[in-house]
Amino acid sequence: MMKRSFRAFLMPTALMAGLLAVSTTTGFAADKVIKIGGLFPISGPGSYFGVQDKQGVELAVEQLNKSGVNGYKFEVQFEDSACSPLPATQAAKRLVEQFKPDVAIGEECSDATLAIMPVMAQAQIPLLNAGSSSIKVTEPGNPWTFRIMPNEVMQGIDIATNAYKRLNARTAVVLHENTNAGIGNAKVFAETFTKLGGKILADIGFGRDVNDFTSIATRVAGIGKVDVIPTYTLEGQGLKITQALAQAGVVKGGGGHSIQLGTIWLPFGFEKKAGKAALGYVRIVQFDPTDQREVVRNFIKAFKAKYNQDPTHINAHAYDQVMLIADVVRRGGKDAKSIRDGLAATKDFSGVTGSVAFDKTNQNTKMDTVHYMETMPDLSWKALKWN
Amino acid sequence: MLTVILQQGINGIVVGSLYVLVALGLTLIYGVLVQINFAHADFVTLGAFAAYFITHLLSGNYFAGIAVALVVGGVLGWLLNATIFAPLRERGNELLPLIATIGVSIMLQNAMLVLLGPIPYAFDTPYSNHVIRFAGLFFTVQSMLIIVMSTITIGILYAFMKFTFLGKALRAVSQDRETAGLMGINPNYVIMLTFVIASALAGMSGALLGPVLVLTPFAGTSVIVKAFAIVIIGGFGNVEGTIIAGLIVGLIESYTTQFLDPGLIDIVVFALLLLTLALRPTGLIAERREENV
Numbered sequence: 001m002m003k004r005s006f007r008a009f010l011m012p013t014a015l016m017a018g019l020l021a022v023s024t025t026t027g028f029a030a031d032k033v034i035k036i037g038g039l040f041p042i043s044g045p046g047s048y049f050g051v052q053d054k055q056g057v058e059l060a061v062e063q064l065n066k067s068g069v070n071g072y073k074f075e076v077q078f079e080d081s082a083c084s085p086l087p088a089t090q091a092a093k094r095l096v097e098q099f100k101p102d103v104a105i106g107e108e109c110s111d112a113t114l115a116i117m118p119v120m121a122q123a124q125i126p127l128l129n130a131g132s133s134s135i136k137v138t139e140p141g142n143p144w145t146f147r148i149m150p151n152e153v154m155q156g157i158d159i160a161t162n163a164y165k166r167l168n169a170r171t172a173v174v175l176h177e178n179t180n181a182g183i184g185n186a187k188v189f190a191e192t193f194t195k196l197g198g199k200i201l202a203d204i205g206f207g208r209d210v211n212d213f214t215s216i217a218t219r220v221a222g223i224g225k226v227d228v229i230p231t232y233t234l235e236g237q238g239l240k241i242t243q244a245l246a247q248a249g250v251v252k253g254g255g256g257h258s259i260q261l262g263t264i265w266l267p268f269g270f271e272k273k274a275g276k277a278a279l280g281y282v283r284i285v286q287f288d289p290t291d292q293r294e295v296v297r298n299f300i301k302a303f304k305a306k307y308n309q310d311p312t313h314i315n316a317h318a319y320d321q322v323m324l325i326a327d328v329v330r331r332g333g334k335d336a337k338s339i340r341d342g343l344a345a346t347k348d349f350s351g352v353t354g355s356v357a358f359d360k361t362n363q364n365t366k367m368d369t370v371h372y373m374e375t376m377p378d379l380s381w382k383a384l385k386w387n
Numbered sequence: 388m389l390t391v392i393l394q395q396g397i398n399g400i401v402v403g404s405l406y407v408l409v410a411l412g413l414t415l416i417y418g419v420l421v422q423i424n425f426a427h428a429d430f431v432t433l434g435a436f437a438a439y440f441i442t443h444l445l446s447g448n449y450f451a452g453i454a455v456a457l458v459v460g461g462v463l464g465w466l467l468n469a470t471i472f473a474p475l476r477e478r479g480n481e482l483l484p485l486i487a488t489i490g491v492s493i494m495l496q497n498a499m500l501v502l503l504g505p506i507p508y509a510f511d512t513p514y515s516n517h518v519i520r521f522a523g524l525f526f527t528v529q530s531m532l533i534i535v536m537s538t539i540t541i542g543i544l545y546a547f548m549k550f551t552f553l554g555k556a557l558r559a560v561s562q563d564r565e566t567a568g569l570m571g572i573n574p575n576y577v578i579m580l581t582f583v584i585a586s587a588l589a590g591m592s593g594a595l596l597g598p599v600l601v602l603t604p605f606a607g608t609s610v611i612v613k614a615f616a617i618v619i620i621g622g623f624g625n626v627e628g629t630i631i632a633g634l635i636v637g638l639i640e641s642y643t644t645q646f647l648d649p650g651l652i653d654i655v656v657f658a659l660l661l662l663t664l665a666l667r668p669t670g671l672i673a674e675r676r677e678e679n680v
Contacts, residue, residue, distance in 0.1 A: 044605060047505030178650050206649040209609045211600045214398045214530075215644035222391040222645075236507035236601030247518050247527055254518075273509035275516065 032071050034329055034339075036061075036322065037095040037125070038078040039088065039106030039116055045208055046083025048235060048267065049108040049131065049314055054078060056318030057105070059306055064322070069329045074322065081107045081116065088112035092119040101125055103339045105321040108314075110134030110181035117145050126340040128324065130286075130317035130353075133264070134180045135188075141361035146343045148320060148356055148364045149264065149286060152181065156188025158370060159230060159261055159284065162386055164196040167259060167282070169227035171199050173220050175241060176232035178205040185232040185263065201226060208234070213241045217248035220258075226250070230261040238266050242274045242281065252280030264370070268312040271379045281375040282384070286353045287316035288371040290383050299352040313353065320351035390523040395641040401530040403637020404537035405599065408592035409607075410614040410621070410629045411544065412585035418624030419561045419581045422481070423615070425488040426467070428607030429495035430586050434460050434593025435602055436503060439510045449512040453536070453594040460590020461583045467491055468582040473575065499604035508602040515598040533595050540591065541630060544584075548626070557581060561624070616660045622670025631671055635659075 038057055040050035057076055065073045077099045081088035088107055095101060096119060104120055107113045108131035117137070120127040121144045129137060129145065133152040137145060150158070163169040172193055176182035183205065190200045201223050204216055220226065229251065231241055246254030253260075253276050262270075262283030271278040289300060289310065299319060303311040311319075325333070327349050328342030349356040354369030372384035409431055416424050437459040438452035445451050471491065475483040514528035548554040559567040560577040568574050593607065600606040617636055621628030636656055643655050663670060 043500065043505070045601070045603065047500070047603075048507065051505055204649060207653060209612075210649060210652070211596075211606075211609055212398070212402050214401070215395060215641045216649055218391060218394045218398060218641075219645050222388075222394075236603060239507060239509060240599075240601060243516065247516070248525060249518075249520070267506075273507075275509075275511065277516070 032068075032073065033075050034072050034103070034325065034334075035099060035101040036074060036076045036325060037099055037101035037104040038076050039081040039091055039095065039104060039112075040078060041083035041108060041112070042078070042080035044082045044084065045234060045236060046109050049083065050078075050080070052267065052312050052314035053106070053108065053131075053318040055303075055307055056311070056315040056320075057322050059303055059315075060319045060322035060326075062306070063302065064326050069326045070332075070334075072329050072334070074326070076322075077101070081112050083107065083109035083112050085111050085115035088115045089119060092116040096120070096123040096125065102334075102336050103128060103325055105130070105318070105325075108132065109179070110137060110184070111179055113137055113145075114180065117142055120144050124340075125336045126343055128321050128343065130321050131264075131314070132181065134184050136180065136184075138361045138363040143344075143362070144340060146358055146362040146364075148317060148324070148351075148353070148369065150367060150370055151363055152185040153188050154363075154367065155263065155284065155370065156185055157192045158367065158387070159263075160189045160192035160196065160198075162372065163228045163230070163261060164193060164198050166386060167228060169193075169198060169259070171201050171226050172228045172230060173202045173204065173223060173226045173258075174200060174230050174232075175204050175206075175216065175220075177234065177237065178207055182232045186230070189230050206237075208237070210237065211240065213237070213244035214247070216241070217244035217250060220245065221248040221250050226258045228259050228261050230263075232263055233265070235266055235270060238262065238270065239274050243277045246277030251277070253277040264313065267314055268310065271375045271381075275379070276377075278375045278379065279377055282372060283375075284370045284372055285313045286369055286371070287311070287313035288373075288383060290381075291352075291371075293350070295350060296352050316352045320353050320356075323351055324349055324356060391645065394524050395645045396638065397524065397526055397530070399638035399641035400634060401526075401533050401637070402599075402640055403634035404534050405592060405596050406610065406613055406617055406636055407630050407633030408537050408540060408588060408595065409610055410617040410633050411541070411626065412588040412592070413614055413618050414621070414624050414626055414629045415581050415585040415588075417618060418626075419557060419578060420476075420484075421624075422484055423488070424585070425485075425611075426491040426495060427488075427585070427589050427614070428611035429492050429499075430460050430463060430589035431593040431596060431607035431610065432499065432604060433463060433495065434590030435510065435597035435600060435606055436499065436508075436593075437590065438594030438597050439508060439602065442510075442512060447513045449514065449594075452512075453591060456590040456594035457587045458590070460593070461587035463590070464582040464584075464586025465579065467586075468579055472582070473579070476578075496604050496608075503604055505603060510597040510600075510602050512598050529598055533599075536591075536595055540588070544588075545626070553577075553580060613656060616656055620660055620663045620671060622672045625670060625672045628670050628672035 040053040042050040061074045079091035079095050081091040104127045110132040113132040127145045130148040174186045176186040245251045250256045251258045260281045264286045333339040333342040347357045355366045356364050359365050372386040373381040434456035438456040441455040442449050442452035472484045517528040556572045560574050564574045617632040621632035643652050
């Protein structure tokens with residue numbers, strides 16, 4: 001009796017585990033198909049990326065498949081790369097061996113992207129990345145990897161320069177997670193800010209398992225007058241840091257002097273979650289919802305119609321990844337090699353996050369994908385139009 | 388500087404109190420069953436989510452959220468013990484229930500992922516952003532609540548263990564299950580009770596941790612490794628040792644952040660763990676096995 005009830009309990013469990021373990025495919029039977037492999041974090045602390053990436057990708061594929069592009073339709077298979085090197089490598093190998101994509105998109109987290117790159121290069125499949133900032137992704141250059149987003153050097157120099165020149169900041173404390181991207185972004189900011197004449201009062205790194213940031217906020221509060229606090233971390237920890245800094249009376253949101261500077265990593269809705277603590281927070285986003293370009297207005301309208309919610313920058317850059325691939329197919333891309341060549345030749349693609357033109361290292365050189373926003377007292381955004 | 392040192396002391400005690408609450412459940416189960424419950428972290432997460440939803444449903448009644456989290460934890464502990472752990476223990480293989488706790492952990496995490504999604508929840512209680520500033524120090528009402536609730540819970544648990552018949556029965560089973568059975572105590576009932584108390588504690592600690600944690604379906608796993616370390620440093624199932632070790636780890640975290648680097652926290656904590664195992668393998672409070680719990 002007990003055996004039977006135990007089995008009865010295990011059955012749905014096994015089913016659920018199976019459902020989660022098996023990758024999802026958005027596709028159909030057709031002769032001319034461009035196969036896109038999606039490597040995104042579906043589990044773990046970065047999984048909020050994957051959920052939003054999937055929405056953007058599926059919207060783009062749905063729109064493209066209504067009439068096709070150059071006679072091609074698009075099929076996507078997602079694998080969980082978990083924002084971490086080992087699962088990312090395994091997911092990439094699985095994708096290459098089983099799905100055999102013509103092109104891959106992802107990952108979001110730099111450490112995972114760096115792990116995927118050699119797998120894709122060996123299989124000679126182009127990898128289009130939109131969310132990783134580590135300079136190592138495109139330096140010294142990998143013929144099979146392309147990046148839409150400005151890298152950490154481009155972002156770091158831009159943020160540090162704007163902090164020094166536009167915010168008149170002279171002192172900074174840098175907070176970052178101890179990952180390739182976190183350390184790299186913090187380093188570039190510190191180097192640029194120092195060169196301009198600013199002073200870094202502290203560089204504080206932390207693991208992804210840190211939950212309570214009161215001790216870090218206490219340390220920052222004890223340092224004295226800090227003008228800006230650039231922060232490089234994922235949403236969950238970012239939220240806790242902002243609230244802790246406000247509680248410690250460090251940032252404007254807590255009645256303090258410091259302005260927190262944030263990155264592209266944080267999604268929309270961050271301010272609503274952080275509450276008043278986010279007041280005065282200046283951060284860059286990859287997608288400006290107030291942008292009046294037709295491509296942006298159409299994207300927002302279609303996204304709201306499909307998901308009944310406002311799109312985030314993660315939705316937007318995932319959508320752009322697929323639309324850029326479609327643009328390459330429109331220009332004659334039909335397999336991995338021709339898609340790679342088409343991506344490399346991209347000079348004037350205009351997506352919802354901004355424009356794309358790749359340099360010799362396959363890094364997008366356009367900075368109009370970076371939009372500065374300031375959080376207002378009602379937690380809305382004010383576009384600062386610095387780029 | 389004195390203010391900063393005092394402030395970090397308060398921060399350490401708050402975090403340490405939370406660790407103690409999480410670790411106490413592990414200690415109880417280890418003390419009675421000599422078994423590690425890997426699903427404990429997920430009971431904490433479930434407690435946090437239960438408190439989150441109840442607090443929001445009842446327009447900010449956080450105490451109702453804590454109470455419901457306690458009940459949810461207890462009921463879940465009872466359910467899992469009755470349906471999975473107890474039948475496996477009856478087979479006489481100690482490894483089976485241990486592996487089952489890993490399976491339950493993965494199942495709960497993924498079930499929460501499906502139901503609740505991966506995007507972090509912002510669990511703000513009416514007390515989490517209410518900051519009190521005094522003589523250069525600051526603390527939220529939430530952090531004070533954590534210390535008070537932890538102290539009360541530890542006090543009640545201590546009184547239960549020392550002065551009630553059930554508490555004594557629980558200690559008897561932890562000392563010698565067979566002899567306790569011969570004395571008229573039903574060991575299976577006591578084990579069930581242990582699971583219920585430990586899981587209820589996990590649920591409640593989740594309710595208190597929720598506003599502190601990055602609340603996702605994986606929230607509990609971020610504290611459970613430290614909780615295991617605390618159980619070992621404290622003395623493998625020793626309640627008093629667990630309390631002392633939890634507070635020490637909390638203070639180590641705060642002062643490491645202040646004077647060294649937060650990136651070194653895990654190195655310092657686990658160096659202490661290794662040092663304890665090397666120099667004092669029985670833990671901080673070296674009691675005889677039969678005096679545990």
